[in-house]
Amino acid sequence: MAHMFATTKIGRGRVVEDHRSRHCPYLDTINRSSAPSLCPTSMSTPALYAGNTFKVGRGLKSHAYTHSVQFTHHVFLNLHTLKFYCLPDNYEIIDSSLEDITYVLKPTFTKQHISGLDKQGKLYRAYDGTTYLPGIVGLNNIKANDYANVVLQAFSNVPPLRNYFLEEENYRGIRRPPGDIMFLLVQRFGELMRKLWNPRNFKAHVSPHEMLQAVVLCSKKNFQITKQGDAVDFMTWFLNALHGALGGTKKKPSIITKAFQGSMRIFSKKLPHPDLPPEEKEALLVTEEYQEQMSESTFLFLTLDLPTAPLYKDEKEQLIIPQVPLFNILGKFTGSTEKEYKTYKENFLKRFQLTKLPPYLIFCIKRFTKNNFFVEKNPTIVNFPITNVDLREYLTEEAQVTEKNTTYDLVANVVHDGKPTEGAYRIHVLHHGTGKWYEMQDLQVIDILPQMITLSEAYIQIWKRQGSDGDTNNHTEV
Secondary structure, three states: OOEEOOOOOOOOOOOOOEEEEEEEOOOHHHHOOOOOOOOOOOOOOOOOOEEOOEEOOOOOHHHHHHHHHHOOOOEEEOOOOOOOOOOOOOOEEEHHHHHHHHHHHHHOOHHOOOOOOOOOOOOEEOOOOOOOOOOOOOOOOOOOOHHHHHHHHHOOOOOOHHHHOOOOHHOOOOOOOOOOOOHHHHHHHHHHHHOOOOOOOOOOOEHHHHHHHHHHHHOOOOOOOOOOOOOHHHHHHHHHHHHHHHOOOOOOOOHHHHHHHHEEEEEEEEEEEOOHHHHHHHHHHHHHHEEEEEEEEEEEEEEEEEEOOOOEEOOOOOOOEEEEHHHHHHHHHHOOEEEEOOOOEEEEEEEEEEEEOOOEEEEEOOOOOOOEEEEEEEEEEEOOOOOEEEEEHOOOOHHHHHHHOEEEEEEEEEEEEOOOOEEEEEEEEOOOOEEEEEEEOOOEEEEHHHHHHOOOOOOEEEEOOOOOOOOOOOOOOO
């Protein structure tokens, strides 16, 4: 079995390293089905992996050295340098047959490889014999992290985002303040993207453990592996956290804003308190404070409100599941549809109109209503076409002139099944190379007919503007 260790030494024991490389007689003992990983208790120090145990260092008093003597496990890998050593003899092993292990640990992608990812649908065979499409790969549900898995899988199938993170050079030079831990999100997300798209995986699925540990740490435990979370809440935090960690600000763009950020006009009008006498309301409505105000705002996703689900039952005493066309709930952005918004102290009438559409547009369909006592779920099915959704009518007149292409195709569809607090998540993604749709739920990956996607309780959708071709450099930076 191969083991992995960091260069950190434990105890006072010290080994004088033998720099000579030798032929190692133990290479046939390596078990490739034990996928290498990072230490589950340390985010910063890679450690040695042995079965379910991590060892650090290779000095005379180190766990790795002792382990090699007690259990006759001899081949070890340094996770910092990706060099192999034979213990307890402590010599470096140089053998081309080990390259597949180092590649699984740290896959690399050339620009040529990346540019061809969406142009072919070649199946690859994992070491365990299963075949898979890179990118269409299951993620382990460690305990209750499916809410995060679906978001990570959705973003891994957004080409400009994927392409950016496949090349570590794109973000390696970003400077962060001393002690800042948020850049860990960027590093781990990049590592996860490269593993999901690795054509030489040992297994046809990937563990998101290291990525999720970074999420737990950077979110200060607001999002956890062991407790079910909300996919929209996680996505909102994750997008903003990545944007900030990449050095993005309100004025300085990042790959996040280049891919997903649009803008809108918000028309807002304050309403008098409903308990006031009519004559007082009329008097207030003519004052400046109660006149309509217009503001410009950017967005990373659009929230679509569902109509209230009916409570009546049909003749068989079965609750009727209502349906609504996508274009009905998009009516919120025509600029003429008014909706009342209530705060703790004040009420407002608001209407919205889009001024700029992003290359990739995210819809969040508001299914959950939360109050102090419970969470209620709206089961309404949204009827939507998979392709050719034209959003021109939701743009201002000026934007209709400047925005040349306003037609979108669906590329990812996150679904929530079941009760609000006990439900589960799955995702539908379009494989760009084959044009086929796949459904992923944790480790399970199956192909699915496009017409089946529209029957689901969609929660998050990602739409690609036609003609974007994964390139965000030719769009106006916000």
